[in-house]
Amino acid sequence: MAFTRNDVYFSxxxxxxxxARxxxxxxxxxxxxxxxxxxQLAKLKLVSQVLHEQMASMSLSVFCKACAKKAGGGCCxxxxxxxxxxxxxLINMLLGVRVMPQRNxxxxCCYLGDHGCILFVKPIFCLNYNCHSILQGNDPVALKNLEKISSAVLLQQIAIENILDAHFFSKKNR
Ligand code: SF4
Ligand code: SF4
Known part of the structure; x- marks a missing residue:
């Protein structure tokens, strides 16, 4: 099928x-x-697991749940x-995630399920853990670690997106 970068990024x-389907x-x-x-997908799984563990060690789900209960709360x-x-x-699908809208x-966000985000690989903005509640409620060393690990995840995601971009646009769709 023919498609453009515009379809990929801006539809x-x-x-x-x-x-993606x-x-x-x-x-x-x-x-x-x-x-x-x-x-590269295997590496992404590894760094994402480290991020998950870091987030769990900082009880971020507790912060986010409390935040989401407030009027207009949450960032999803x-x-x-x-x-x-x-x-x-597509990367999520290649990693075995059943990407389906959870709400309409x-x-x-349509990818917010009953137990949180269903995406294993999240958009860049969802990897920014620098909101007031998180910055105020956590130890600076833990925050620094979180920033370092989420940057590593982000870089890995970008590397894979670049591979896909080259795969699809260097051959037929250019
Ligand atoms: S990241 Fe911050 S703003 Fe977003 S839901 Fe969690 S606590 Fe709330
Ligand atoms: S993609 Fe996931 S983390 Fe990002 S806003 Fe949607 S539900 Fe929240």
Whole structure:
């Protein structure tokens, strides 16, 4: 199927999800045979696990749950769903996530499920843990670690997005 970078990065939430599904259905087999992509995905899993452990050690889910209960609280607003792009959703699918909208309202992000975000790989803005509650309620050393690890996750995500970009746009869609 023909598509452009504009479709990948700048279509609406539904358009990006539709494209990601098409790419997964049509290309997941060929992508799974690329050793570089497989090894980068494995690295992403590792650094994401470290981030998960760091967040758990700081009880971030407690902060976020308390925040989300307040009026207008939480940062998983409907607006944020459009911070995803089709390659990010495709990466989630390649890692085995069933990427399905969890809600259809104009308040919360459609990827926010009953137990939190369903995405394993999250948009850049969702990896910014520098809100007031978190900055005020945590030890500076833990915050520094969190920043370091979330940067590593982000760099790894960008590396994989670049591989996908080169795969799809260096051959046919340019
Ligand atoms: S990251 Fe901060 S603003 Fe967002 S839900 Fe958690 S505590 Fe609230
Ligand atoms: S963390 Fe997940 S649910 Fe929250 S805004 Fe980001 S993508 Fe949406």
């Amino acid at each position: 609406d939430v539904e358009g990006k999800l539709f494209l 098409q790419l997964f259905d049509e290309h997941s087999t060929e992508l799974s045979m690329q050793p570089i992509l497989s090894s 607003s409907a607006y944020m769903a459009n911070e995803t792009d089709a390659f990010l959703l 309202d104009s308040f919360e």
